[in-house]
Amino acid sequence: MHAAGYIDAEKLPFDEVVRLCGERICDGQTIVFFPEGRRTRTGALGRFHVGAFFVACVYQCPIVPMIIYNSYSVFSCTDRLFTCVPIDIELLNPVYPADFADSTVPHRAMMRHVRALYEDHLAGREVLKTGISE
Secondary structure (H helix, E strand, O other), X not given: OOOOOOOOOOOOOHHHHHHHHHHHHHOOOOOOOOXXXXXXXXXXXXXXXXXXXXXXXXXXXXXXXXXXXXXXXXXXXXXXXXXXXXXXXXXXXXXXXXXXXXXXXXXXXXXXXXXXXXXXXXXXXXXXXXXXXX
């Protein structure tokens, strides 16, 4: 993780995380955030944190939502070893901070929007998997 330039958002002050992200963005680097911060105990979608969305709004860069299906089966929070199982990754359309500029708290509005995208796609995937429609 160190070689990849990992920024430990849990150990650093928020302002420092934002500054380091800004440096990387200005250098043309791509930053990968996990909006939940960590794996959930059940594999269900967890609570989103605002950091990625705040950074996107400060530096006016898009968020490209990436959904990783079946990642919980690879390595749950109780596992000690990785399991070889197929995963699918779906990239959604970019979400731009400018679209939320008129919101009272733009980064929170952006976060809610992206979370709704995740929920919609996960629900649609479940319908495809089970063959049950609403």
